[in-house]
Amino acid sequence: MASTTADLPAASRGLNLRKPEGQWSIVLRRFRRHRLAMISLFVLAMIFIASLLAPILAPFGRDATSLAPRFSPPLTVNAQTGTTHILGVDHVGRDFFTRLLYAARITLSVAFSVATAATLLGMTLGALAGYFRGIVDSIVMRILEFMASIPDFPILLIIASILITDPKLLPYPPFLLDIIGNLMLLNSVGAERAQVLTMIVVLTLFGWTGAARLMRGMVLSVRERDFIESARSLGANNARIILRHVVPNSFPPLVVAYTLSLAGALTAETALSFLGVGITDPTPTWGNMLQFATNFMLTNPWVPLIPGIPVVLCSLGFNFIGDGLRDALDPRLKM
């Protein structure tokens, strides 16, 4: 074996040593050039790690109240335990830093669950509609048209307010509640888990249309290409054609849409919780923390900054990463 390579001319051996640059490394290189996206990725990674390590990093219990006076300023030392309230204490004496960490975990988990579920649902419906046309397509298209011609935010608010005031209205399988509860470290007593799950379901129901429309358009343009024809002539069935040929070719815009829908889900959840028709206290989210903060901001002006800054960092971060991915994945899409 060794002799076969050894007797080749040295020059030709050198030629084939460097592999051609793969698609993903090109994408990575282009993405790295987007400075704001790289900064966002770093900031979001920090927030993400902090939220993962919430139970370890948090100096106090999530709902534990301390005897420190309400709205003690940042860096107040707790008289009982000697631990420092890094960001101070909220309106009932709970540690702000602790609640911020748990809220990060809940808010980010909701955003990721909603974006993932909505994108998958939209992709499936869009792909089916675009690939099979006919009755499936017209049903999906009618639903999309209907969703486009209704004012979605007010309806979202109405449905959320009805379902969330009575979270037991929807029958959830217990294992789903357990997954949600363990992921977001929720109390198993009370309706906390059902409320968060309701939020995910409601936002998903309103969030899938963009992905569906995108996917349908992509499938419609891809399905007429020659390589689909050749795949079919080689004996591939519909499922294989969709999963192995159509979906990968529609990937770039979907990845971008997914990142942007993360930002959308995050701001939607924050807005609902802020307006009082979302996840309610004592379950901490940035939205309901901001709601309480604005009630007390006339006397304690620093308080709204605590939940406000992470909201805006994440919202901007997801947007910038989406923008960076758009530039990296498909330069033609550049704004």
Added chain:
Amino acid sequence: MLNYLIRRLVVIVMMAFIISFASFALLYSAPGGPLEQLASLQSTTRRPDPDEVERIMKRYDLDLTIGVRFLRWLVGHPRGSIVVGGQEIAPNLQVGCLKPGKAQLVYPDGRIEEIDCAKPVYLRDLGGRPVSNGVITLDFGRSQQLAREQPVSQLISTRLAPTLLLMGLSTFLAIIIAVPVGVYSAVKQYSRFDYFFTTLAFFGSGMPTLFTGVMGILIFALIFKNLGLPYLPAALAESNRDVVIPLFGLIQAGSVGDRIWHLILPVSVLTFFSLAGWTRFIRSSMLEVLRQDYVRTARAKGLIERVVIMKHALRNALIPFVTLLAGVLPTLFGGAIITESVFSWPGIGKLFINSLVASDYPVAIAYLLISTFLTLVGFLVSDVLYTIVDPRIRMS
């Protein structure tokens, strides 16, 4: 064109009917209505008084079956037994049940019938009941919680002016700023100006109004006030009493100056947010047009650049803009729910969110129906405008 219009109008009416039925079904199944409020009021002291429960059920039609309730809500009928030519039709048709339970009906001829209702309601019983004129005549009934017994339409009309002012002003400002900025960005693509405003637009659209609003209050209302600088009000549309602001002097409560003073912060927040979208739209639309052949032709025949940009490019770039303008219609009415909440702005968006938190569903449904109708009309208007500004497009 006429055919198209008729077809679209039929679709609008159908959609409005579907939405109104769906929203009514929501209203029907929603928890936290007047009965539950009564129960929660009374549970601390005594059990709900059966007479009072019946009175409330009658007042809000809670005892009627959903079909009858929907009809009364939609068109304001039936009101008692139907009289045709002096003859009562079906006065004994059961339309609801005041008190569930088993009961026996004993007929004069000795027949006994078992029914599932202890106190049935018949068509003739609806005679003296208060009823709205129906949603069709824009009578949305009366508020149940926020302002007891006040007509919803009155509640909405008092909130209309502040919302129109806020939304109209911020949309107008956003467009006025976005058009020149977008055009200049496109003409000088990749220049420092373009880069700056594209990034600014990105920040504007990426930051929720929730955050910018709260930060605006923090900086311009609280910190400025503490520093003794001229500050802006944190909430409401006008002051309760006269205020003296540093360097500016007295502002009388309720005067024009006072109102403008209250408008500055919320309008700025909304303008900054919507500016991003408009600018980006104008810029990309303009970039698209600048690549067209007729722009090159215009340049080639020696027209000065200003004419090429303003007459040949901009006019064509504004065509798709028309579709966006139509989308503004429902938001002008609906207001910015979040911004109005942050600034306690006495507008329709704030009314809507208050009605949801208080489970005052007639108000919420009225808001929803009007917004839906305006959205549908907006689509129609934009389609029609499209054919007017762009003769290449024909509706069929």
